[in-house]
Amino acid sequence: xxxxxxxxxxxxxxxxxxxxxxxxxxxxxxxxxxxxxxxxxxxxxxxxxxxxxxxxxxxxxxxxxxxxxxxxxxxxxxxxxxxxxxxxxxxxxxxxxxxxxxxxxxxxxxxxxxxxxxxxxxxxxxxxxxxxxxxxxxxxxxxxxxxxxxxxxxxxxxxxxxxxxxxxxxxxxxxxxxxxxxxxxxxxxxxxxxxxxxxxxxxxxxxxxxxxxxxxxxxxxxxxxxxxxxxxxxxxxxxxxxxxxxxxxxxxxxxxxxxxxxxxxxxxxxxxxxxxxxxxxxxxxxxxxxxxxxxxxxxxxxxxxxxxxxxxxxxxxxxxxxxxxxxxxxxxxxxxxxxxxxxxxxxxxxxxxxxxxxxxxxxxx
Amino acid sequence: xxxxxxxxxxxxxxxxxxxxxxxxxxxxxxxxxxxxxxxxxxxxxxxxxxxxxxxxxxxxxxxxxxxxxxxxxxxxxxxxxxxxxxxxxxxxxxxxxxxxxxxxxxxxxxxxxxxxxxxxxxxxxxxxxxxxxxxxxxxxxxxxxxxxxxxxxxxxxxxxxxxxxxxxxxxxxxxxxxxxxxxxxxxxxxxxxxxxxxxxxxxxxxxxxxxxxxxxxxxxxxxxxxxxxxxxxxxxxxxxxxxxxxxxxxxxxxxxxxxxxxxxxxxxxxxxxxxxxxxxxxxxxxxxxxxxxxxxxxxxxxxxxxxxxxxxxxxxxxxxxxxxxxxxxxxxxxxxxxxxxxxxxxxxxxxxxxxxxxxxxxxxx
Numbered sequence: 001x002x003x004x005x006x007x008x009x010x011x012x013x014x015x016x017x018x019x020x021x022x023x024x025x026x027x028x029x030x031x032x033x034x035x036x037x038x039x040x041x042x043x044x045x046x047x048x049x050x051x052x053x054x055x056x057x058x059x060x061x062x063x064x065x066x067x068x069x070x071x072x073x074x075x076x077x078x079x080x081x082x083x084x085x086x087x088x089x090x091x092x093x094x095x096x097x098x099x100x101x102x103x104x105x106x107x108x109x110x111x112x113x114x115x116x117x118x119x120x121x122x123x124x125x126x127x128x129x130x131x132x133x134x135x136x137x138x139x140x141x142x143x144x145x146x147x148x149x150x151x152x153x154x155x156x157x158x159x160x161x162x163x164x165x166x167x168x169x170x171x172x173x174x175x176x177x178x179x180x181x182x183x184x185x186x187x188x189x190x191x192x193x194x195x196x197x198x199x200x201x202x203x204x205x206x207x208x209x210x211x212x213x214x215x216x217x218x219x220x221x222x223x224x225x226x227x228x229x230x231x232x233x234x235x236x237x238x239x240x241x242x243x244x245x246x247x248x249x250x251x252x253x254x255x256x257x258x259x260x261x262x263x264x265x266x267x268x269x270x271x272x273x274x275x276x277x278x279x280x281x282x283x284x285x286x287x288x289x290x291x292x293x294x295x296x297x298x299x300x301x302x303x304x305x306x307x308x309x310x311x312x313x314x315x316x317x318x319x320x321x322x323x324x325x326x327x328x329x330x331x332x333x334x335x336x337x338x339x340x341x342x343x344x345x346x347x348x349x350x351x352x353x354x355x356x357x358x359x360x361x362x363x364x365x
Numbered sequence: 366x367x368x369x370x371x372x373x374x375x376x377x378x379x380x381x382x383x384x385x386x387x388x389x390x391x392x393x394x395x396x397x398x399x400x401x402x403x404x405x406x407x408x409x410x411x412x413x414x415x416x417x418x419x420x421x422x423x424x425x426x427x428x429x430x431x432x433x434x435x436x437x438x439x440x441x442x443x444x445x446x447x448x449x450x451x452x453x454x455x456x457x458x459x460x461x462x463x464x465x466x467x468x469x470x471x472x473x474x475x476x477x478x479x480x481x482x483x484x485x486x487x488x489x490x491x492x493x494x495x496x497x498x499x500x501x502x503x504x505x506x507x508x509x510x511x512x513x514x515x516x517x518x519x520x521x522x523x524x525x526x527x528x529x530x531x532x533x534x535x536x537x538x539x540x541x542x543x544x545x546x547x548x549x550x551x552x553x554x555x556x557x558x559x560x561x562x563x564x565x566x567x568x569x570x571x572x573x574x575x576x577x578x579x580x581x582x583x584x585x586x587x588x589x590x591x592x593x594x595x596x597x598x599x600x601x602x603x604x605x606x607x608x609x610x611x612x613x614x615x616x617x618x619x620x621x622x623x624x625x626x627x628x629x630x631x632x633x634x635x636x637x638x639x640x641x642x643x644x645x646x647x648x649x650x651x652x653x654x655x656x657x658x659x660x661x662x663x664x665x666x667x668x669x670x671x672x673x674x675x676x677x678x679x680x681x682x683x684x685x686x687x688x689x690x691x692x693x694x695x696x697x698x699x700x701x702x703x704x705x706x707x708x709x710x711x712x713x714x715x716x717x718x719x720x721x722x723x724x725x726x727x728x729x730x
Contacts, residue, residue, distance in 0.1 A: 006402045007394040015395050015610060026611060027392035029372040030380050030560050032689045037371045064431050064562065065584065068606035072584040100583045189607060195395050197429065197562055197609030216581045218465045219430065219437040241433035242554060244562030245380060246391060247612065324397045 008318075009345075011354055012326035013141050013299055014167070015189035015196050016342040018254070022194050025253035026246055033243040041252055042229055042243065048255030051263065052192070053165075053184060053202045054175035059222060061229040062251055063185075063199040064244050067166040070185030070199030072100050073220040074135075074162045077203070078183060080212045081105035083132035086159070088119040088152075092142035092329045093164055097135050104216065106132075115332065116301075118294040119147040125155055133183075134159045138174070139167035141190075142329040144290040144301030144338060146172070153180025160207045166190060169200060170258055171270040171298045171342055182207035188247075191270065191298055193343025194254040197247045254343075270297045270346040277341055280355045289336055298346070301328070302337045308362055310334045316365035321357045373683075374710075376719055377691035378506050378664055379532070380554035380561050381707040383619070387559050390618035391611060398608040406617055407594055407608065413620030416628065417557070418530075418549060418567045419540035424587060426594040427616055428550075428564040429609050432531040435550030435564030437465050438585040439500075439527045442568070443548060445577045446470035448497035451524070453484040453517075457507035457694045458529055462500050469581065471497075480697065481666070483659040484512040490520055498548075499524045503539070504532035506555075507694040509655040509666030509703060511537070518545025525572045531555060534565055535623055536635040536663045536707055547572035553612075556635065556663055558708025559619040562612045619708075635711040636662045642706055645720045654701055663711065666693070667702045673727055675699045681730035686722045 010016045031038045050060045063070050075097070079085050085106040087097045090113035098108045109128045113120060119136050134156050136149050146168070153161045160182040168174050171191025176184050182204045189196035203211075203222055215221050219241065227238040258266050274297025278288060281302055289301035304310040310327060311334065317323040328336025341350050375381045396403045415425045428435050440462070444450050450471040452462045455478035463473045474493045478485060484501050499521050501514050511533070518526045525547040533539050536556025541549050547569045554561035568576075568587055580586050584606065592603040623631050639662025643653060646667055654666035669675040675692060676699065682688040693701025706715050 005393060006396055006400075008396050008400065010395065010397055012397055012399075014607060015397060018395055023392050023394075027388050028370060029388075030375065030383055030554075031371055031373050032375055032377055032380060033561070035371075035373065035683070035689060065434065066429050066606050066609060069430065069584045072582060096583075103579070103581050103583050187607065189395075195609065195611035196398070196607045197612050214468070216468050217437060218461075218468050219434045241431050242379060242552065242561045244431060244560065244612075246560035246615075247562050247609075250611075318400070324400060 007322065009321070009323040009353065011339050011341070011345060011350060012324045013338045013340050014187070014342065016193065016340055016345050018195060019193035019257045019344050021253040021257045022250045025249045028249060030245055033245050034239070038245055039237070042248060045248055045252045045255060046229055048252065048259060049200050049202070051259055052170045052174065052255065053200065055177045055202050057202045057204055059208055059226050060202040061225065062248055063201045063220065064241065065199050066196050067185065067187030067199050068096070069220065070187070070201050071097060071164065072217070073199070073201060073222065074183045074185050075101045075104045075106065076215045076217045076220055077211050077222045078133050078160055078162065078207065079104050079106040082107060084109060084128050086111065086124060086127045086131040086134045088124045088136040089113060090117055090119055090143065090145060090147070091115055091137065091140035093137045093140060097164070115143050116145060116289050117291050118145055119149065121151045124152060131159045133162055135162035137164040139165065139172065139296050139298065141167045141299060144296045144299045145294050146296045147294065150179040156180060160210060167296065167299055171266065171346060173267050176202055188251055188254070191342045192251070192254045193257070194250050195247070197244065198251055270341070273341040273346040273348065273351060274298060274300060276348065276351045277339065277354065280351055284355065284359055298340060298342045300339045300341070302339065304335050304337060305362070309365065310337065312365040313361045316361040317357055323353070323357055372687065374686070374688040374718065376704050376706070376710060376715060377689045378703045378705050379552070379707065381558065381705050381710050383560060384558035384622045384709050386618040386622045387615045390614045393614060395610055398610050399604070403610055404602070407613060410613055410617045410620060411594060413617065413624060414565050414567070416624055417535045417539065417620065418565065420542045420567050422567045422569055424573055424591050425567040426590065427613055428566045428585065429606065430564050431561050432550065432552030432564050433461070434585065435552070435566050436462060436529065437582070438564070438566060438587065439548045439550050440466045440469045440471065441580045441582045441585055442576045442587045443498050443525050443527065443572065444469050444471040447472060449474060449493050451476065451489060451492045451496040451499045453489045453501040454478060455482055455484055455508065455510060455512070456480055456502065456505035458502045458505060462529070480508050481510060481654050482656050483510050484514065486516045489517060496524045498527050500527035502529040504530065504537065504661050504663065506532045506664060509661045509664045510659050511661045512659065515544040521545060525575060532661065532664055536631065536711060538632050541567055553616055553619070556707045557616070557619045558622070559615050560612070562609065563616055635706070638706040638711040638713065638716060639663060639665060641713065641716045642704065642719065645716055649720065649724055663705060663707045665704045667704065669700050669702060670727070674730065675702065677730040678726045681726040682722055688718070688722055
């Protein structure tokens with residue numbers, strides 16, 4: 001069908017376009033989830049994930065769910081009835097954490113921030129004297145804000161520290177071990193340049209020891225999952241569920257691509273692209289939403305100018321240039337645009353294309 | 366990497382090989398999960414799923430998880446603390462249902478059957494006077510048994526009827542509405558000829574009305590998911606999580622392939638292949654495990670002959686013919702082989718190849 005072949009410049013909040021090596025891997029023949037060739041691939045994928053997470057955690061693996069499933073796995077494995085979860089909320093994904101933690105039985109202590117601002121470490125640490133977990137979003141996809149989460153990890157005390165790295169992994173500096181992250185979850189469809197459908201996940205030994213032993217979820221139980229992937233590399237693997245082999249082949253290809261280029265180089269490419277886009281947008285007379293000094297290189301939030309129809313501009317871009325950019329979220333739905341420069345789109349040509357097309361669309365839409 | 370290109374005849378319990386149209390679709394460009402082109406694709410996919418499920422249920426959609434995630438979704442949306450779940454257990458997946466239902470808070474009433482036998486409707490119905498749910502596996506992947514679940518659906522009374530159709534959907538007759546199935550879950554990697562990673566899911570209006578209103582899982586909450594896909598087709602869609610767009614493109618292609626061939630024709634092809642394989646295996650002097658009259662066409666279980674090393678035969682097949690067949694499960698791990706003839710492998714050539722290769726492997730391994 002013709003519609004299968006629609007090709008877009010995916011400059012929204014994700015999914016972004018895939019690295020070409022990933023697209024190729026997705027079309028390779030399927031192999032069995034217990035085939036020695038696949039198990040080697042899974043081990044290689046977990047090893048690649050350790051590198052982009054910046055961790056030596058044995059339990060680092062791709063969960064068979066999207067990033068939101070990873071968020072659920074983070075809480076269902078760490079909190080149960082009556083446990084206190086202190087959650088920093090500075091955007092939609094912090095909000096979602098509160099809802100997910102509540103359903104896991106946690107007593108949620110929510111620390112609200114204005115959207116567009118980074119997480120205030122001091123307020124989060126003062127919110128409760130002895131929480132079971134503290135959670136924060138590293139890169140808020142809803143607002144385009146990057147928060148320095150390392151101080152929370154350093155000063156967390158007895159708490160387990162949960163971090164959402166959906167929009168940072170594979171594109172921005174991420175040092176889970178140095179930063180004291182105990183449980184991290186992410187997505188594949190942003191800077192990793194892989195389609196959505198898996199959640200890169202990592203759990204420290206400390207968190208594993210203090211995990212919920214009989215969690216409400218069987219599917220996301222890290223005690224069972226560790227027996228198949230991650231911790232079990234090379235020895236005594238036990239079947240849990242049928243691994244999504246094709247998506248894992250795609251993820252392996254994306255990780256290989258990034259690690260061959262070099263993590264520092266990839267981070268620099270994302271930084272340079274984000275900076276150029278943000279400068280260019282301001283030169284066009286537009287203003288940025290996220291607080292200065294805390295802007296995500298991988299996702300830029302722009303205020304829609306007064307009198308401009310936000311949706312009409314997005315529609316113009318899609319129909320005339322096959323460019324997708326994102327709307328805002330919640331009360332900012334029609335006052336923000338979100339422009340992603342992730343994975344292969346973290347490139348100078350993206351900046352040139354977006355600036356040219358957006359200027360035209362604002363004038364003509 | 367060369368290892369990406371390993372090609373196998375996937376004649377195990379799944380994943381099986383994909384239909385070629387699926388492989389092609391997986392390599393098409395990624396599009397956004399809110400793109401009008403994708404939303405049309407999602408609607409088309411849900412419509413195709415209704416046909417293979419044999420249902421008119423509005424809430425019929427691909428869950429962003431594997432079949433085991435679908436199982437969890439079935440229970441987390443229907444049972445909570447203290448609800449009685451009567452579960453027919455005639456293999457591994459019935460066992461798993463008990464564990465998943467227990468974690469959802471259900472009081473599990475388990476009705477055990479000898480492995481290799483179909484579900485005994487009378488015993489299941491007599492197990493409890495007023496269960497909230499009754500659950501059974503249509504096609505037991507661990508034993509190769511097909512159970513007639515329609516009588517349970519017809520006589521379920523007030524209970525909600527949950528059915529596992531992982532190894533039947535898209536290959537065997539499945540008539541969810543006629544059979545009184547309230548909640549059905551399946552997988553993509555068997556007869557649908559699509560890689561693993563999604564769970565085709567369907568919920569009747571009756572089950573939706575009686576669902577758990579605040580389920581423990583946010584990710585699998587059908588009340589929220591229905592707002593994005595299925596029930597919401599064409600109107601007022603609300604974002605829940607980023608849909609796995611590439612896997613859905615693959616699923617759409619698999620469904621189109623099957624529906625173009627014609628469901629009845631596809632069912633007949635699976636039946637003929639299974640019958641030919643089962644006859645041929647017996648002509649080789651092998652005996653079958655599943656009770657006669659209840660054998661799955663899509664997955665055949667064979668007793669390993671005395672004195673034959675089960676694992677050595679499987680290894681021989683893999684190394685010499687690039688053929689994967691499955692081992693048994695649990696206490697039958699080394700006494701059974703499981704041979705799948707699913708999707709594109711439901712074909713005469715599979716029978717010829719398996720019989721020839723297996724005869725050689727038993728003699729030489």
